[in-house]
Amino acid sequence: MKLLITGGAGFVGSSLALSLKNNYPHYEIYVLDNLKRKGSELNVARLSKAGIHFVHGDIRNKEDFDAIPPVDALIEASAEPSVLAGLNGTPDYLINTNLFGTVNCLNFALKSKANVLFLSTSRVYPIKAIETLNFEESDTRFVLTDQQPIPGVSSKGIAENFPLDGARSLYGTTKLASELIIQEYNEFYGLKTVINRCGVITGPWQMGKADQGVMVLWVAKHYFEQQLAYIGYGGTGKQTRDMLHIADLYRLIDWELHHIDEVNGEILNAGGGVESSASLQELTRICQEVTGRTIPINPVTENRAADIRLYITDNTKVTNRTGWKPELGIREIVTDITAWLDENRAALEPILK
Numbered sequence: 575m576k577l578l579i580t581g582g583a584g585f586v587g588s589s590l591a592l593s594l595k596n597n598y599p600h601y602e603i604y605v606l607d608n609l610k611r612k613g614s615e616l617n618v619a620r621l622s623k624a625g626i627h628f629v630h631g632d633i634r635n636k637e638d639f640d641a642i643p644p645v646d647a648l649i650e651a652s653a654e655p656s657v658l659a660g661l662n663g664t665p666d667y668l669i670n671t672n673l674f675g676t677v678n679c680l681n682f683a684l685k686s687k688a689n690v691l692f693l694s695t696s697r698v699y700p701i702k703a704i705e706t707l708n709f710e711e712s713d714t715r716f717v718l719t720d721q722q723p724i725p726g727v728s729s730k731g732i733a734e735n736f737p738l739d740g741a742r743s744l745y746g747t748t749k750l751a752s753e754l755i756i757q758e759y760n761e762f763y764g765l766k767t768v769i770n771r772c773g774v775i776t777g778p779w780q781m782g783k784a785d786q787g788v789m790v791l792w793v794a795k796h797y798f799e800q801q802l803a804y805i806g807y808g809g810t811g812k813q814t815r816d817m818l819h820i821a822d823l824y825r826l827i828d829w830e831l832h833h834i835d836e837v838n839g840e841i842l843n844a845g846g847g848v849e850s851s852a853s854l855q856e857l858t859r860i861c862q863e864v865t866g867r868t869i870p871i872n873p874v875t876e877n878r879a880a881d882i883r884l885y886i887t888d889n890t891k892v893t894n895r896t897g898w899k900p901e902l903g904i905r906e907i908v909t910d911i912t913a914w915l916d917e918n919r920a921a922l923e924p925i926l927k
């Protein structure tokens with residue numbers, strides 16, 4: 575099998591590329607990345623050492639795909655992945671990459687007759703709708719209740735039939751727009767596709783920063799003894815997310831890659847679920863226990879743009895369709911990230927401190 579992973583020097587792309595190469599050494603894997611994300615340059619040597627072909631290119635330029643031979647499957651994992659991107663009034667890079675760039679990927683896949691696995695996001699679900707959900711406030715977090723004003727949500731989390739009307743951030747919109755185009759290519763051009771709407775994905779080799787990759791940011795700030803802030807929702811750190819270990823995502827992508835006919839045309843929510851969820855406050859406690867360090871965390875009462883109180887993935891559909899469910903929880907994630915920081919301290923300090 576020949577594969578192309580766009581954004582393949584990024585956190586998700588490089589992790590998937592390396593795991594696939596490890597499990598299927600005879601696969602020929604190409605990654606295309608423009609190295610826009612700080613830290614992604616560290617992955618180039620790791621990829622090359624594993625025998626993966628790195629192509630320094632930009633999905634915004636369709637000519638950059640000329641360096642890649644026809645492939646059997648394309649995993650689209652390139653993006654400007656920050657929910658804050660473009661909100662300052664300059665959305666060009668975001669839209670040109672996440673939407674027009676995705677179209678270039680789809681056209682390359684069409685020419686190659688390649689199947690497409692698309693990394694979408696829970697951010698396709700509209701912000702105001704999520705913010706009006708019924709929740710309870712426990713001592714340490716916000717919790718979804720079963721009685722809800724809209725369909726597609728319960729105490730298990732948010733499902734694929736959650737209504738899509740309303741603003742969702744420009745990031746979420748570029749992803750949803752890409753999803754719509756993917757569905758047209760699937761229906762009218764016969765492209766085989768699967769869309770995974772992921773919540774927070776995390777693990778070693780994520781170059782966490784304030785606007786994207788919160789889990790690594792949180793662990794790294796503890797590790798390097800810096801400071802953090804609980805921003806919004808009263809400044810108590812009760813906002814809650816589920817988090818999916820990259821190793822769990824890998825198992826899903828591996829399955830889909832090899833069973834595309836069973837998920838062709840599907841949209842699947844995939845995330846850590848209730849079992850692998852935490853509020854910031856709970857995450858702080860685990861970081862303190864695992865790193866042995868306690869840092870100052872300042873409360874900021876004002877909400878951040880495009881933020882949401884809580885998001886939990888309802889994995890019911892993806893589990894029914896594929897048998898997949900996440901296995902690793904928050905503590906394992908924090909432990910793995912801490913071990914990675916230990917092993918790569920010198921290289922990571924300038925990026926994550």
Ligand SMILES: NC(=O)c1ccc[n+]([C@@H]2O[C@H](COP(=O)([O-])OP(=O)(O)OC[C@H]3O[C@@H](n4cnc5c(N)ncnc54)[C@H](O)[C@@H]3O)[C@@H](O)[C@H]2O)c1
Binds near residue numbers: 582609693771
């Ligand atoms: N990490 C998460 O929590 C999360 C959650 C849901 C969905 N996703 C999606 O998963 C995918 C991977 O995200 P990630 O967390 O690995 O982010 P990342 O920033 O680590 O990786 C994205 C990669 O794309 C590259 N890139 C950016 N613009 C490019 C362009 N124009 N041409 C070529 N390469 C370009 C970057 O250099 C980077 O290496 C994205 O599509 C993202 O939207 C991520």
